[in-house]
Amino acid sequence: MASLKEVRSRIVSVNSTQQITKAMKMVAAAKLRRAQDGIMQMRPYAQKLSEMLATVSAGAETSGDSPLKAIRPVEKVLIVVITSDRGLCGAFNTNIIKATLALIDQKYAEQARKGNVEIFAIGKKGAESLTRRGMLVNIGYTDLFGRLSFVNVKLAAEEIMKAFTDGRYDAVDLVYNEFKNVATQIIHADRYLPIPTEARPANSKKAEVNYIFEPSEEEILTELIPKSLKIQLYRAVLDSNASEQGARMTAMDKATENAQELLKDLKLVYNRTRQAAITKEILEIVGGAEALKN
Known part of the structure; x- marks a missing residue:
């Protein structure tokens, strides 16, 4: 059985840990x-930007000319x-790593x-x-x-797009956590580049619409496609950021609960150890008194 000093030391240690987990929560x-708030405003x-891109691409004649749609x-x-x-x-991080390795294997x-x-x-x-x-x-x-902003994410997206258009990569995939609620994050492994071309049904009304482009469909798509990709990456980063904080809040809440349970057990052990020590001292005193009487 642990000594009273050891149990007291553990109680102090667990108390300190519990205070830290509460603060982190x-x-x-x-x-x-x-x-x-950031991801709810961005979604x-x-x-809407993705829908606009799909609609304009369906009505454009040169939508397939973008180098970001090149299939190799x-x-x-x-x-x-x-x-x-x-x-x-x-x-949070372990699940993303597992999803990445599974994507590579499959x-x-x-x-x-x-x-x-x-x-x-x-x-x-x-x-x-x-x-x-x-x-x-x-x-x-x-x-x-550490420096989360659209400007910095845009730089990352531009580097990825340039690497794809230069032919350094033939496919780019995106693996991230989508924020659903505090306790739930959904892992996504989505194609980022080339941009998937979605065929519309033959009887779709939107496919029959004739658009008038100003200044021109080529200029509009040249501007719209890169912007959509930047927003897509920024949204994934914001989703991951919210998911991380939700996962950390849940983990710290569980850690605080576990510390509380551990404190209860340690206090019980402490009281039992203290009672055993007192009983032992009483027995020694009684034994000594009996010995002197005899």
Whole structure:
């Protein structure tokens, strides 16, 4: 049985840990509110922009001319992996890493064997984990969450688009967590480039609409397609940011509960140990008194 000093030391340690987890939960809750507001404001705009792009592309004659829609044999692949910069957020980062490895095994196994799969890491945890697994990782934007803004995300999107149009990669996929609520994050592994061309049904009314483009359909699509891709990446980063704070809030809440349960057990052990020590001292005194009497 542990001594009273050891049990007291553990109680103090667990108390300190509980205070830290409570503070981290409160900080995560405050950050979650801001992150949630950001993604909720961005989603309608991103969805409407995607719908507009699909509608305009359906009515345009030159929509397939964009280099960002170029379909090539997939030899070299870039996977954009969005994780967090810090841990203590449950299985948030682990699930993204597992989804990335599963995507490579199921979809790009041949390219991976040739060493033609590269990781574009947004978030330090993903970069560190995938680097340890021997993968080629681009770490140019691992600290993006420390300076999160559309301007910085736009730079990352522009670098990815330029690499694709220059022919460095034939396909770009995006792996991230979509924020649903505090306790639930949905993992997505979506095609980012080339832009998928969605065929409309023959009886669709929208397909029969004739559009008048001003200044021209080519100029509009040249402007709209890159902007849509930048917004798409920004939305994924905002989703991941909100998901991270939700996951951390949930993890810290569970850690606080576990610390409370551990404190109850330790206090029970402490009281039992203290009672045993007192009983032992009483027995020794009684035994000594009996010995003197005899």
